[in-house]
Amino acid sequence: MSDHYTVLALFKKVDTITRSIDNVIREFETVDGDMEVLTSAALPDGVVIDDKTLEHQVQYRQYLFPFILGICGFVTGVALAGGTSWIVNLNVGGKAAFSFAPTGIITYEFSLLFGVIGSVLSLLYFAGLPNWTDRAYDPEITDGALGLLVKLKTREEQEKAAALLTDSGAYKIRKGENDF
């Protein structure tokens, strides 16, 4: 028994997909389903759907990853360069045991390195990648088709949604189970 059923509808035009989203929302008003739009290029925010529709954490918390990792990098840099000169006291050219310039440079570089790592982790975490499982998808999306993926509770709703999306202008429909 499936938890949910999906319909993936492919469209050719941006306007058609936006109208279809409205139709689905109207028709399945009481359904606590999900929707997702699949495109081959990033559409500007709000053209089809708005970033505000994403969860709060995706909207506002992504920056925390590079920021927190950047702080970790800062600490690592200080520990490596500053700590080394503190513990292994090698006086070169009359420089102080704790030398600010090298510590600053190494700390700067490590903060940025960890910032890079944090950015990548934020992408993987918030975008739910990697995900190599069989999910609803159609290769035509990378050739320019616009995909509207709808998650529904029952098979009847799935059939109804497929018919509605075809009427709304979808040129191809794929139905699936548990592959949202």
Added chain:
Amino acid sequence: MSSENIKRSHAATAGAGSHGDVMALPELETYRDPETMPARSGYDDADIFLSEKEFNDHTLRPLFTTTPAYFIFVLGLGIVMANGLGWFTYQLFVGLGQTGMHEPLFWGAYIATFVFWVGLSHSGTIVSSILRLTQANWRRPILRAAEAMTAFSLMVAGLFPLIHVGRAWRVYYMFPLPNQRMLWPNFKSPLMWDFCAIGIYMTGSITFLYIGLLPDLAVARDRAIASNNWRRHYLKVLALGWRGSHREWSVYNKCSLFLAVIILCIAPSVHTIVSWDFAMTMTPGWHTTIFGPYFVVGAIYSGIAAVITLMIVLRWIFNLDNVIRTLHIDCLAKLLVTIALIWTYFYFCEFNVVWYSHKPEEWAIFEWQGERFSLFLWIMIGGSVLNIFLMSWRRVRRSMVAMFFITLLVNCGMYIERYLIVVPVLTHRDNAYMWTDYFPSITEFSVILGSFAYFAFLYAIFIKLFPIVTMADVKEGVLISGDMRLGRHAVRLQVKE
């Protein structure tokens, strides 16, 4: 994404639309017809008049189609690389004594080549980051090739300290790892800063390249699976299951923004630190405050020139005229002129201060350069001035042949510049009895030539494994722009967030 959220969003965006519908706006694509609306001069090649499928086929052809000429080219590169590797192995056994270096000159062509490759790496990610952040529309097709150039230049550059130190097997002393002699890196040495900065820059650049590749890997993956191509195995893994959902795009764009900002902070610091390898010494000719920015500008100068050379070569070899257009070369050339002017200004500042003050130990270096390296000096300075003059002409900037040779001349000049920074200073040290001459040996020539072949080899392999054009960015550009009729002209419209 819940339907409630979508509903709220649509209610907000639809505004006055009846029943919460999105207002029916005319689609931009309907205006995009070169037959019915000839574009205004200047916009003639900003757009791609191909369907998305045709565009994918066109740009992925270098990946999926391999001609015998490619194998011959790679074989040729392999021979040059093998020759370089052979001479390097010989150097490992015999020692650095059989290079042209001798007391007091211990930095020679290897170090000059190292600085050159690090410099070449600079424009790729810097240009990519700046153009991403400023949303310059013409950036789109060139980003991948520029970012790949950065990564491969750094991979080549990273070999030179290994080659130069002689005892390459002891390089792990540079890593902060416990070892049998309880040695620990001396972070007070600028060479150690250099090691960290270049390692971090390389990590960042490869990451930046890979993240930018993600959506295009998905396109290539779909093609490879459809055609049952062997590439499907690694493309499927590397694409990470990318589907192009709104959530993925939203997160991806933010991540790209973070990376662009971070890379923009790393890149100038790297070449500044490379310059400090020289400037932190007390050696006349090197110990100058201008070296940091001078090196950074020089790096961007040579890097942009290399990007243009690469773009032109890619256009010629893979017939990408539809994607890498005259407009892109023209815009890059304008950027190159700007950077060339800044570099010339820095060189003038450095020279003028020494010339006017005539500080003996500083001026002696310039005199020595003028006596022994006058031909090199003329190529470097004359070439730069000539290039600025030539590139001021629109016809030259839009000529592929002219730009190919101009950018090659720029990089010849920049290689010479690095050589003139390293060698004359060391062959003309403080005491006259130490003055000497230096000429690279056949080992150095072979290894350096091998490094160029290695760079080309990495690039050639990359083109056969990954999409070389930033397809998602180009598609985005097409999606968000269109032409509107205004009187007799077509005016470009573009959505800006």
